[in-house]
Amino acid sequence: MPKKLDQIKYLRRMRSEKFLNSRRFAFPHSKQELIVTRKALEIFSTYRQKEDEPEAGGLLFAEFDFPLILVVEASPPNVADKRWRTLFIPNRILQRRLIRQYFDKGLHFIGEWHTHPEPKPTPSRLDLNSMADAFRKSQHELDCFIMTIVGNQMERLELWVSAHNGSEYSRLDETTQRAAV
Ligand SMILES: [Zn+2]
Numbered sequence: 001m002p003k004k005l006d007q008i009k010y011l012r013r014m015r016s017e018k019f020l021n022s023r024r025f026a027f028p029h030s031k032q033e034l035i036v037t038r039k040a041l042e043i044f045s046t047y048r049q050k051e052d053e054p055e056a057g058g059l060l061f062a063e064f065d066f067p068l069i070l071v072v073e074a075s076p077p078n079v080a081d082k083r084w085r086t087l088f089i090p091n092r093i094l095q096r097r098l099i100r101q102y103f104d105k106g107l108h109f110i111g112e113w114h115t116h117p118e119p120k121p122t123p124s125r126l127d128l129n130s131m132a133d134a135f136r137k138s139q140h141e142l143d144c145f146i147m148t149i150v151g152n153q154m155e156r157l158e159l160w161v162s163a164h165n166g167s168e169y170s171r172l173d174e175t176t177q178r179a180a181v
Helices: 003-014 039-048 092-104 123-136
Strands: 025-026 033-036 057-063 066-072 108-115 146-151 159-164 170-173
Touching: 003 039, 003 092, 033 039, 033 159, 039 066, 039 108, 092 108, 108 123, 123 146, 123 159
Parallel strands: 033 066, 108 146
Antiparallel strands: 025 033, 057 066, 057 108, 146 159, 159 170
16 A cells, blocks of 8 residues: 555544544554553543552553554453552452453453552563563463553653563653643
8 A cells, every 4th residue: 555545544543533632652663553542541540649549550452453553441450459559469360351351342452551659650670570471471462561650640641651571671652742631
């Protein structure tokens, strides 16, 4: 397909409902882009750590429209998760069940999200180790595993997004800056 038509198709898509206020992150060394849709952003926004609230987290589910990967759902925390100020341990049994349920709806499990009590979130050593471990142990459908960390700024939804495999990771840069959700 000529490049121009590709661009028109792309722009049309970006104006569609699903892309409204979405945020885009580019994979390094690849044409793929991760689009975090409004629905997922609203979950992140809701669980930002206000004052002394504990960490929250969940799973990321996507639709594939390569080179676009659309994060259309971020699952909210469950009462069975263990949550502290600087630690979040999800209930893995419930997560596996959730992955099957979403798969039946045609959505792919691609990674995890959690909050941090800091304005510019960066992964801890524990986060990096657990993502490498999760990549090795879990069933997912990309050649990497996505981690999103949500900062605690209220005026702007600050996100860390990275792609992990069993041994290394790379940060995905945001390609357009948007206002807070
Ligand atoms: Zn963390």
